[in-house]
Amino acid sequence: xxxxxxxxxxxxxxxxxxxSAGVRTLIHGxxxxxxxxxxxVDGAPARRIVLGDWYTQxxxxxxxxxxxxxxxxxxx
Numbered sequence: 001x002x003x004x005x006x007x008x009x010x011x012x013x014x015x016x017x018x019x020s021a022g023v024r025t026l027i028h029g030x031x032x033x034x035x036x037x038x039x040x041v042d043g044a045p046a047r048r049i050v051l052g053d054w055y056t057q058x059x060x061x062x063x064x065x066x067x068x069x070x071x072x073x074x075x076x
Contacts, residue, residue: 014048036048052072
């Protein structure tokens with residue numbers, strides 16, 4: 001991990017999941033705390049993207065080849 005932060009998941013479990021899948025980005029929901037967390041796993045940059053809940057607003061991840069955006073959607 002880089003700077004200390006309050007984690008809503010187990011940091012070691014996140015690192016293990018990234019390692020075992022051979023990826024540098026983990027996308028998940030369930031914690032309902034939308035955010036992008038920049039990490040260091042085994043000295044290499046990695047990222048954890050958390051989608052928000054659907055109770056008060058929508059949550060969507062827009063992904064393109066070279067960029068992404070985590071957005072909230074109004075709920076009518």
